[in-house]
Amino acid sequence: MTKFKLKFFLKAAYEIILVFLQFFIISLHFFQWELFPRKQIIQVSPLCNVVGFLVIIIAFMVLLIAIKDLGRNLSPFPRPIKNSNLVTKGIYRFTRHPMYYSLIFISIGVFITKLSIYYLFLSISLSLIIKFKISLEEQYLNNKFKNYLLYKNEVKY
Secondary structure, three states, X not given: OOHHHHHHHHHHHHHHHHHHHXXXXXXXXXXXXXXXXXXXXXXXXXXXXXXXXXXXXXXXXXXXXXXXXXXXXXXXXXOOOOOOOOOOOHHHHOOOOHHHHHHHHHHHHHHHHHOEXXXXXXHHHHHHHHHHHHHHHHHHHHHHOOOHHHHHHHOOO
């Protein structure tokens, strides 16, 4: 295997691992595995439930808007699909990665409703995975779209 092919293979493997980890961590929010303790940090109050569900609902609405605005450009992978366009309209006028941020806020909302170390760990883990995924995606977008750097400077987050 040549050095170029190896580098391409490793980058593709890295992308797949990031996507797998993202979906795995998201799935852990919904499955009750007995291997992980659900010890609460503090007692959950009704206010925590209201705030947590409010965060989840708002983040889910932003997620749906982002999916609609992306349209045919939607992909779970950081590499843009062939014949894709740079989306800078709709919610993408305000933030470059609304889907990723929505996933993080949904996870934080779940943590707020549960207040357990387990869900705190999931929120932190998901945030780190998404940070790596955004970094890789921005490299691809910068290489593919001439005007991405201008967009990145206009839309900070």
